[in-house]
Amino acid sequence: MRQRLAFALGYLRNPRHVGAIAPASRALAQAILAEVLRNDAQVLIEVGAGTGAITRALMPALDRLDRFLVIERDPGFARMLSAHFPELEVLNCCASSVDQLPLDASAPVTLVSSLPLLSMPKAEVQKCVSAMLSLMTHRPGSKLIQYTYAAPHLRPFANIPYGWRWRRVVSIWANLPPATVWSLEQTPRGASIVH
C-alpha cells in the first residue's frame, strides 16, 4: 500500500519519467528474476528501480552475484531504495552514466531496465540507450532485460549493434498495464540476426 502511494506521488512529480500508473506486479517481477537467473553474470545493474518492486524480487539472485547496483534518478525513490535495501549499491543518478561506473573491465553484466523509453524525452532515451549498449558491447556475455507496455511485437528500441538480437521472453497480461519482457543478447553463432 505504501509502495503504491509512493509510486503515485512519484508519478505526480514526473509522469514522463515514471511512465506507468502502478509499480511492477509480482508476476512481472518474477518473470524478470527467472530471466536474470538464466545468465551467469556476476554483476547485476537495475536501472529505473522506482519503488523497488522488481529489486525486491531480484534479491534471491544476490547470493550468486559479486555486485548488485541500483540506479534511480528520482531522489525520493533513491532514498526509499537505500533505506529498504541497505545491502545494495543504490546510486541516485541518470542511467546515461551507467557506462561510467567503476566495474571490472570485461566481466559480463546483466542490466534490468524499467526505464519508460516510450514516454521519456527522446534525447534522454538516446543517451541512456547508448550508455547501456556501450556497457554491454565492451563485456561479451552481457544482456539487457527491458520490459515495455507497448504492443507485444514492438521491440523496446531499434538500431541495435550488429551481432545482437531482441528475444521476446514473455507477456504479462495481469500487469497494470500489460507488459512484455524482452532480452537483448548476443546472437548465438550461426543464427540469423533479426533486428
Ligand SMILES: C[S@@+](CC[C@H](N)C(=O)[O-])C[C@H]1O[C@@H](n2cnc3c(N)ncnc32)[C@H](O)[C@@H]1O
Ligand atoms: C516504470 S518506473 C519504475 C517501476 C519500478 N519497477 C517499480 O515497480 O516501482 C520507471 C522509473 O525509472 C526512473 N527513471 C526515469 N528516467 C530515468 C533515468 N534517465 N535514469 C534513471 N532512472 C530513471 C523513474 O524515476 C522511475 O522510478
